[in-house]
Amino acid sequence: MNDDCIFCRIVAGELPSRTVHEDDETLAFLDANPLAPGHTLVVPKAHHEHVEDMDGETAAAVFETLHGLVGPVQDAVDAEGSTIAFNNGEAAGQEVPHTHAHIVPRFEGDGGGPIHAVAGSRPSLADGELDEIRDDISERV
Ligand code: AMP
Ligand code: ZN
Numbered sequence: 001m002n003d004d005c006i007f008c009r010i011v012a013g014e015l016p017s018r019t020v021h022e023d024d025e026t027l028a029f030l031d032a033n034p035l036a037p038g039h040t041l042v043v044p045k046a047h048h049e050h051v052e053d054m055d056g057e058t059a060a061a062v063f064e065t066l067h068g069l070v071g072p073v074q075d076a077v078d079a080e081g082s083t084i085a086f087n088n089g090e091a092a093g094q095e096v097p098h099t100h101a102h103i104v105p106r107f108e109g110d111g112g113g114p115i116h117a118v119a120g121s122r123p124s125l126a127d128g129e130l131d132e133i134r135d136d137i138s139e140r141v
Contacts, residue, residue, distance in 0.1 A: 002047040005096075007041075007043050007047075007098035026064075028040055036106065037105065039102065039103070039104050042069065044058045044061065062101060081106040083106055083114075084101060084102065084104075
């Protein structure tokens with residue numbers, strides 16, 4: 001537990017939350033400043049700042065909770081879909097440095113955008129550059 005982390009403090013029961021699911025490894029609760037009714041956060045109980053910091057077992061537990069919650073969240077608020085995302089790192093807009101998945105219920109005509117809208121303008125990449133990026137990623141996996 002990180003004493004300075006608000007999500008660790010929620011996990012520890014020191015701060016209140018509207019919890020919708022809890023198991024040994026994960027907690028899910030309503031976002032305090034929701035983008036839509038039913039906006040839910042899924043966190044690992046252990047403190048990890050980024051997605052890539054989680055061990056595989058913890059990451060699998062987070063995804064399992066996410067998988068089990070998307071349907072109930074959407075049904076509870078009669079949503080027609082949802083945007084499921086992590087703000088991973090400050091550059092991506094992460095404000096709370098304890099990794100968490102957002103489930104944001106979506107409705108036709110809600111005025112929101114798709115995930116394609118979150119980055120800046122699309123880069124123009126030549127075939128050679130794309131090949132190099134593919135190689136750089138695959139060599140590191
Ligand atoms: P992010 O930018 O991905 O780090 O988003 C952090 C999210 O946590 C925001 O949507 C906040 O509204 C939400 N949040 C911050 N504090 C709390 C809290 N005490 N309980 C529930 N949600 C919170
Ligand atoms: Zn934490």
